[in-house]
Amino acid sequence: MAIIDYPALPQRERILKIAAQLFARHGYHAVGMSDLQKAVGLGRGALYHHIRSxxxxxxxxxxxxxxxxxxxxxxxxxxxxxxxxxxxxxxxxxxxxxxxxxxxxxxxxxxxxxxxxxxxxxxxxxxxxxxxxxxxxxxxxxxxxxxxxxxxxxxxxxxxxxxxxxxxxxxxxxxxxxxxxxxxxxxxxxxxxx
Amino acid sequence: MAIIDYPALPQRERILKIAAQLFARHGYHAVGMSDLQKAVGLGRGALYHHIRSxxxxxxxxxxxxxxxxxxxxxxxxxxxxxxxxxxxxxxxxxxxxxxxxxxxxxxxxxxxxxxxxxxxxxxxxxxxxxxxxxxxxxxxxxxxxxxxxxxxxxxxxxxxxxxxxxxxxxxxxxxxxxxxxxxxxxxxxxxxxx
Known part of the structure; x- marks a missing residue:
C-alpha cells in the first residue's frame, strides 16, 4: 500500500506522519534517513531543518x-x-x-x-x-x-x-x-x- | 536481567535460545553477529559452523x-x-x-x-x-x-x-x-x- 502524504499539514507534522508509516511498515531500525528523505521529497538539508535525528x-x-x-x-x-x-x-x-x-x-x-x-x-x-x-x-x-x-x-x-x-x-x-x-x-x- | 545460557543443550539449539533472548531484548535489527558471538562465547568460525546468517x-x-x-x-x-x-x-x-x-x-x-x-x-x-x-x-x-x-x-x-x-x-x-x-x-x- 502506498504511503499517504498529507500535503496540507505543516512540514514538520507531515514528516512525522510519513516517518510513522515507514517505521510501522519496515520497523524503525530498517528505515534510514535517506529512505525518509525520499519519502518526504526533501533534500538532506531541508529535512534536518525540521528534525535533528x-x-x-x-x-x-x-x-x-x-x-x-x-x-x-x-x-x-x-x-x-x-x-x-x-x-x-x-x-x-x-x-x-x-x-x-x-x-x-x-x-x-x-x-x-x-x-x-x-x-x-x-x-x-x-x-x-x-x-x-x-x-x-x-x-x-x-x-x-x-x-x-x-x-x-x-x-x-x-x-x-x-x-x-x-x-x-x-x-x-x-x-x-x-x-x-x-x-x-x-x-x-x-x-x-x- | 542476565541472558540464560542453557549449557546442557546441543550447541545449535543453545545458539537459538541465546539469539532469541538477544532479539527479544534489543530488537532483531539492533543485534549484530558480533553481539551473538560474544553472548554464546564462540569465535566467528565456530558460530558460522552452526548457523549461516x-x-x-x-x-x-x-x-x-x-x-x-x-x-x-x-x-x-x-x-x-x-x-x-x-x-x-x-x-x-x-x-x-x-x-x-x-x-x-x-x-x-x-x-x-x-x-x-x-x-x-x-x-x-x-x-x-x-x-x-x-x-x-x-x-x-x-x-x-x-x-x-x-x-x-x-x-x-x-x-x-x-x-x-x-x-x-x-x-x-x-x-x-x-x-x-x-x-x-x-x-x-x-x-x-x-
Whole structure:
C-alpha cells in the first residue's frame, strides 16, 4: 500500500506522519534517513531543518500519541462518574485512536524499546499514567458492586484485547472502527461482570 | 536481567535460545553477529559452523515456535470434540507456551516483518493455520449453541488478549502461568457465552 502524504499539514507534522508509516511498515531500525528523505521529497538539508535525528522522530511520535491517550483518559475520568459508562468511553476512545492513527500506534506498540534509556523511561511513564485510569475505573466499579473484584490478570487481558487490535484492524474503514468499538465494549463488560 | 545460557543443550539449539533472548531484548535489527558471538562465547568460525546468517536464526525461531503452535492445536482439535473444553485446552496451551518460551514468542510477535518476503509468507501461513483451529472451534461451538454466533471481532479480541500477554507476563513464575491460564479461559468463556 502506498504511503499517504498529507500535503496540507505543516512540514514538520507531515514528516512525522510519513516517518510513522515507514517505521510501522519496515520497523524503525530498517528505515534510514535517506529512505525518509525520499519519502518526504526533501533534500538532506531541508529535512534536518525540521528534525535533528531519526531517534528524535521516534520519540516525538511515541510521546505525542501515548501522552494524548493519558490526557484524554483523564478527561473521560473527570467527566464520567459511573464506572460502567466510563469504561465504555475509555474503550471507544482507544479503538478510535488506534483506527485513525494506526501507523503511529503501531510504532508506539512495537518500537518503545528502540528509544534511548531516558526517553524509554519517560514514555513508559506516560503509558503507566494511561493504564492507571483504566485500573482505577475497574477498582471503583468493583467497590460499587458493578464489576467483579479487581484482578490484575483481567485488567491486562482487557487492555491486551484493545492494544493488539492495531495488528489486524483494517485502516480507512470508519464503520469498522464503530463495529470494533461496540463489540469490544460489550466484551469488556462481559469480562468485568460480577 | 542476565541472558540464560542453557549449557546442557546441543550447541545449535543453545545458539537459538541465546539469539532469541538477544532479539527479544534489543530488537532483531539492533543485534549484530558480533553481539551473538560474544553472548554464546564462540569465535566467528565456530558460530558460522552452526548457523549461516542472522536471518536464518530469526527464521528458525519463528518457524519452530509458530509451527509447533499449529501442530499442538491440531492435536487438541483431534482429541477433544467438545468446543467448550477444546477452547479451554487451546487457551491453556497458548498461555503455557508463551510463559515457558517468552523470548522466542516475543520474537515471533515482534519480528515477523523482519523476515524476507518468501519466509514472511511461509510463517504467516503457519500462523493462519494456528488461528484457523481457534476459529473453527468458535464456529462449531456457535452451531452447537454453546457459544454466541461467530464474530470475527470477538475471535480477534480473544486471541489479542492471549497474544498480548507476552509483553507483561513475568517469566520464571510457573504458578503465575497457571493463574493466567485459569483466568484467561474463564474470560474466553464469558466472551463466547450465548
Amino acid at each position: 531519526k531517534e528524535d522522530l521516534l520519540y516525538e511520535i511515541l510521546r505525542e500519541y501515548i501522552q494524548e491517550l493519558g490526557v484524554t483518559a483523564e478527561s473521560i475520568r473527570d467527566a464520567e462518574a459511573d464506572p460502567t459508562r466510563r469504561v465504555a468511553l475509555l474503550g471507544e476512545h482507544l479503538v478510535r485512536k488506534i483506527a485513525s492513527n494506526q501507523a503511529e500506534l503501531t510504532v508506539c506498540f512495537k518500537e518503545l524499546h528502540s528509544l534511548s534509556a531516558d526517553r524509554h523511561s519517560e514514555v513508559l511513564g506516560y503509558h503507566a499514567r494511561y493504564e492507571r485510569i483504566w485500573r482505577e475505573c475497574m477498582e471503583e466499579g468493583a467497590r460499587k458492586g458493578q464489576f467483579r473484584p479487581y484482578s490484575y490478570i483481567v485488567f491486562k487481558g482487557i487492555l491486551g484485547m484493545y492494544f493488539y487490535s492495531y495488528l489486524w484492524m483494517q485502516p480507512n474503514l470508519p464503520q469498522a472502527a464503530d463495529d470494533i468499538a461496540e463489540h469490544f465494549v460489550e466484551l469488556t463488560l462481559r469480562m468485568l461482570a460480577p | 542472522k536471518e536464518d536464526l530469526l527464521y528458525e525461531i519463528l518457524r519452530e515456535y509458530i509451527q509447533e503452535l499449529g501442530v499442538t492445536a491440531e492435536s487438541i482439535r483431534d482429541a477433544e470434540a467438545d468446543p467448550t473444553r477444546r477452547v479451554a485446552l487451546l487457551g491453556e496451551h497458548l498461555v503455557r507456551k508463551i510463559a515457558s518460551n517468552q523470548a522466542e514468542l516475543t520474537v515471533c510477535f515482534k519480528e515477523l516483518h523482519s523476515l524476507s518476503a518468501d519466509r514472511h509468507s511461509e510463517v504467516l501461513g503457519y500462523h493462519a493455520r494456528y488461528e484457523r483451529i481457534w476459529r473453527e472451534c468458535m464456529e462449531e461451538g456457535a452451531r452447537k449453541g454453546q457459544f454466541r454466533p461467530y464474530s470475527y471481532i470477538v475471535f480477534k479480541g480473544i486471541l489479542g488478549m492471549y497474544f498480548y500477554s507476552y509483553l507483561w507476563m513475568q517469566p520464571n513464575l510457573p504458578q503465575a502461568a497457571d493463574d493466567i491460564a485459569e483466568h484467561f479461559v474463564e474470560l474466553t468463556l464469558r466472551m463466547l457465552a450465548p
